[in-house]
Amino acid sequence: MFDVVVIGGGPAGATAAEDLARSGKKVAIIDREGRVKPCGGAIPPRLIEDFLIPDEQLVAKVTTARMISPTGRQVDIPIENGFVGMVDRKDFDPFLRQRARQAGAHSITGTYLRIERDLGQTNVIYRDKTTGEERTLPTRLIIGADGARSKVAKSEVPGGDKIPYVIAYHEIIEAPTASALYDPLRCDVIYDGTISPDFYGWVFPHGKSTSVGMGTGIEGIDLKKATADLRTASGLNECKTIRREGAPIPLKPMDRWDNGRDVILAGDAAGVVAPSSGEGIYYAMLSGRVAATAACTFLASGRVKDFLLARKLFMREHKSVFKVLGAMQNAYYRDDDRRERFVSLCHDVDVQKLTFEAYMNKRLIKARPMAHLKIGLKNLAHLTRLVSANHI
Known part of the structure; x- marks a missing residue:
């Protein structure tokens, strides 16, 4: 009997498994291994600091x-x-999984098939990669971190089949x-x-x-x-x-990350990739961490409402960032004229500084109200075509 079975060993799943193991929980992580996700590989300083990424992982x-x-x-x-920092997912993901194993997580190479419930017992069914046989893992809780088009999300969480x-x-x-x-x-x-x-x-x-x-x-x-x-x-x-x-x-966080019973989502399965930029590694790892926090809280209290903690903790800090980035994508990615205006806007020093401060630290910068006002006016001027796209 496991406390938690984590399905998927990418940044979200590996982070959740490591945090749970370090909290003394009996955790298993199921991953197919061998698959490399397409990814630019950019990670900001906050990720390096928060998740203790060693310098040798930076290519x-x-x-x-x-x-x-x-x-x-x-x-x-x-x-x-x-x-x-830049990482190569071919090496970065196995590094995270190995770190979870070193923390005490039980690692399984196989393919997730389904969840079965019998007489109040939750079981994860997977196919063992070595033998090809179906195997069963009894568990109290499941973290679905099996990526976009998540099988766990589709079968367990409302809206899991409709993520844009x-x-x-x-x-x-x-x-x-x-x-x-x-x-x-x-x-x-x-x-x-x-x-x-x-x-x-x-x-x-x-x-x-x-x-x-x-x-x-x-x-x-x-x-x-x-x-x-x-x-x-x-x-x-x-x-x-x-x-x-x-x-x-x-490109949009799901409205709900749990099934109110025994499943919490994390990473791409929960839709936590930033609009506009497509950045996902930091948000995936953070979602794995808050999913682990919610899991530990539930395991201590037995209250299913504690599942809600994962999404609440994540959105409390990043809801505004996702909202702003979503609005920017909707405004500027429609056609080449707007894309030209967007790049023109990037000439502005205030835009550059605020954008990268927000990216590096993962929060909107509120200490420069005049800069925000100036950017807002320039943004409005471009969207209403009051200025030329060639205007700098």
Whole structure:
């Protein structure tokens, strides 16, 4: 009998399992292993600090972000007094799972099949990877961290089958030598409808390799062709391709993260990827942590209402950030004219400073009211076309 079975061993599931094990709970983590999620790999300083990420996990330290508009306008935003760490999910996720095992979590390699309940007993049924046999894990509680299109969410939590998402695709290539087009210390974000009509493309350095990709929520878009076009435009079409990966990325936190009985969701299964940026690693790990907190509270009290603690703790700190980012995506990602205006707005020093302070520290900055007012007026001017998209 386990206190908690965690389904999924990505950043959310591995973090939840580690926290639970360190709290003295008997926890098992089921993961398929071998699958690498497509991800730019950016992690802010707050994640590194909050989750004690060692320096050797960082394959690069980015000091500049470059925004590129549909007409080729480039805005370089320096990351002052710090850096954004880059990780490769091929190595980062196994590191997190190993850390959970070292904390005492029981690790199982297999495929989650279903949840069965009999005479008040909850059982997780999975297929063992080695033997191919179905096996049963009795447990008091389940944390579903099995990603976007979560089987746990679909079968257990209202709304779990209706999470909006984009499809992300990227190619990991051998990094080229530094040039006018490529800087190993710079992330390029490409807002161009020919690459992605509703999201963006990216070129993110990973040390010896580079992630090149894009995302879209529109059906029928040829993701591989768009990425090939992006590689050509970025001077990367001759670089050797190491691997290709694609997966759905949710863009809205679910209204409910539990079934009021024995299941709590975390990570992509709960929809916790930031709109506009598509950033997910920090929010996934935080959701795993608050899910573990809610689980420990329930195990101590026996009150199912304590499941609500996971979403409450998360949204208390990040609801405003998600709301602002969602509004920005809805306002500026509609067409190339608006994308051009968005990149133009990024020229503003106040926009740059407030944006990166919020990104690095994961909270909206409220200490500069005049800067917020100034940005709001500029934003309104662009959206109402009172100024030209070329206005700086």
